[in-house]
Amino acid sequence: MQEAAYAKINLALHVRRRRDDGYHELETLFAFVDNGDRLSAVPGAVDRLSAHGEFAVALDDPFGNIVAKALNTLPHGAGWAVTLDKRLPVAAGLGGGSADAGAVFRMVERAHGLPEDWPLRAAKLGADVPACVLSRPCIGTGTGTELAEVADNDLAGCPVLLVNPRLPVPTGPVFAAWDGIDRGAMPQGSLRTIALAGRNDLEPPALGLCPQIGEVLAALRDTAPFLARMSGSGATCFALYDTPGARDAAAQELARSQPGWWQMAGKLR
Structure with missing residues (x-):
């Protein structure tokens, strides 16, 4: 199997x-x-x-x-x-x-x-x-x-690029560094609605422990995705694009400018 x-x-x-x-x-x-x-x-x-x-x-x-x-x-x-x-x-x-x-x-x-x-x-x-x-x-x-x-998966097939600066970030210390402030519930709606209106509350504490995450996010946002965000407790960040061509161009640019970073391209299921 x-x-x-x-x-x-x-x-x-x-x-x-x-x-x-x-x-x-x-x-x-x-x-x-x-x-x-x-x-x-x-x-x-x-x-x-x-x-x-x-x-x-x-x-x-x-x-x-x-x-x-x-x-x-x-x-x-x-x-x-x-x-x-x-x-x-x-x-x-x-x-x-x-x-x-x-x-x-x-x-x-x-x-x-x-x-x-x-x-x-x-x-x-x-x-x-x-x-x-x-x-x-x-x-x-x-x-x-x-x-x-989720009933409305309007992001199925969406081109996505994953990027990691090749730095491990253990989950425990990131959660321990969370500031304890409740910034509100996750929005409701389709996948796209929730993703665009939501946030990752672990991003600030992860950035404090691994500043290179900020460099990854900045580089991804320069490639004009409709969303770039850190995943989980980091350090991997993702970017969502409207077309496979835009994703592939971003992957090529990052491979040229940051050859040491890990990346993986795909589509959302």
Whole structure:
């Protein structure tokens, strides 16, 4: 079996309050790019994970990797030998590990079906994992695990460019640096309406920890997208364009002016 692990972006991410359990109450609009990591699985004597690709070196604990944990949490018959092509940067705001786990859930669903409590099992692996299992636009509330699909996906097929300065930004310190001010609820409406009227409340604290995010945003905005914003807790930023040609021209310009930055082009699902 083969499955794509679609890159996750947060078109909007509103942090409402700190909870007593140490987590944060969120309202976020998840969207997914038709590009990302790649997983394949063949029968094996036991479960086994091997990784390759540009960012595989960051996966230094194969038993603690979220792909292995996803396999362990789901009944899937005999052993699976899973190969992960790690193309998404780690600690980048793209839900890379969560996307990989989501791909495992979808492979198990095709092969054996998922247990009824799969959302709970997914949430135990990470707050983004339930959304990544679906890998289609949805609104997340609570810690991001309570999901509602968006009826009007008017951004399906929208050209998108992802850019990262190749600097990891751990999620915990960004949330810890949030100023605690509730700036209001996420708007309602279609994907485009929410994205344009929304915001990412983690952008200011992430900028404080990684100023290079500001350079990425400025460079993206110079390419005239209709929206450029940081995803998740950073450091990856995304830009949405009206045409594939505009996206590709932006990608070429950034490759020329910032050859050290990572980028990935695609379309919203």
